[in-house]
Amino acid sequence: METLSTLTYREHIETLKDDLDFEEQGDAIYLYHSDDEARLLWAFHRPSGSHPAQVSDPNTEVAIMAFNHSRLGALERFTRLNPAVIADPELRNHIRNRSRMLFRALVDNDFSELLEVLHLFPVFLDQACDQMINGRIWNENYATPLRASMFLESAHEQINEKLIEGVIRRLKPLKEQSFDEAKGLLAELVNQAQKLHQDIKAHYIGEFETWLTREKLHPLQNIVLTKQIHQLKGNYE
Secondary structure, eight states, X not given: OOOGGGSOHHHHHHHHTTSXXXXXXXXHHHTTOSSHHHHHHHHXXXXXXXXXXHHTOSSHHHHHXXXXXXXXXXXXXXXXXXXHHHXXXXXXXXXXXXXXXXXXXXXXTTSHXXXXXXXXXXXXXXXXXXXXXXXXXXXXXXXXXXXXXXXXXXXXXXXXXXXXXXXXXXXXXXXXXXXXXXXXXXXXXXXXXXXXXXXXXXXXXXXXXXXXXXXXXOHHHHHXXXXXXXXXXXXXX
C-alpha cells in the first residue's frame, strides 16, 4: 500500500476524496502541515472552502489562496487575513477579484459591516466606492441615513455626483414606506440632523416635500410634518 511519503500531496488528497470523513482527515494532516505547499493545496481542495485558520496562514501565498476560497463573511474574512497581504499592494492585487465580490455584498446591505471593514482597513476604500457606483442592487437591506452619511464622510476625498447617487440608491425609497414609517423616519432625520451628511439631508428634503404633495393628509398632520421638514431644511441650510 502506498504511503504519504511515496505520494505527492495532490495525489494523496485525491485518494482521500471518496472517504466520508475526507475533510476531517485532510484537516488533521494538512491544516498545520510544516510544508507550505501542502497547506496551499489543502486551502484549494478543502471541500467546504478553506478553513478560517488558513486565511491567517503565515505564508502569504497560502493566506491568499485561503482568502479566495473561503466561505466566511466579508468582515471575518478581512479581519482574519494575514496582515502582510493587506499591507502590500502587489499581494492585495491577488485578492482583488474576491474583494470586489465581498464589497459588492457589503454595499448591498445596511452598511454596518461595510463601515467596520473600512474603519479597520481604509486601504480598500477605492473598491468600496467602485461597487457603490457600479454594483447592482440585489437585496432589500437598505442603508440607514446615518450610516450612509458616515460612509460619505469617510469617502470625502472621493465624493462626486456618481458616488452620491450610488449611496442614495441604497436608501429605502419613501414610496415604499407606510405613512407611519415615513413619519417616524422624518422624526429620526430631524433628531440626527447634525450628524447627517449634507447630501443625505438634501435628498430627504426633496423626497419629503414631494411626498407631502402626494399624500392626502389631515391639515394638522400636514402642519406638523411641514414644520419638521423646515427643521431639517434649516439644519441643511
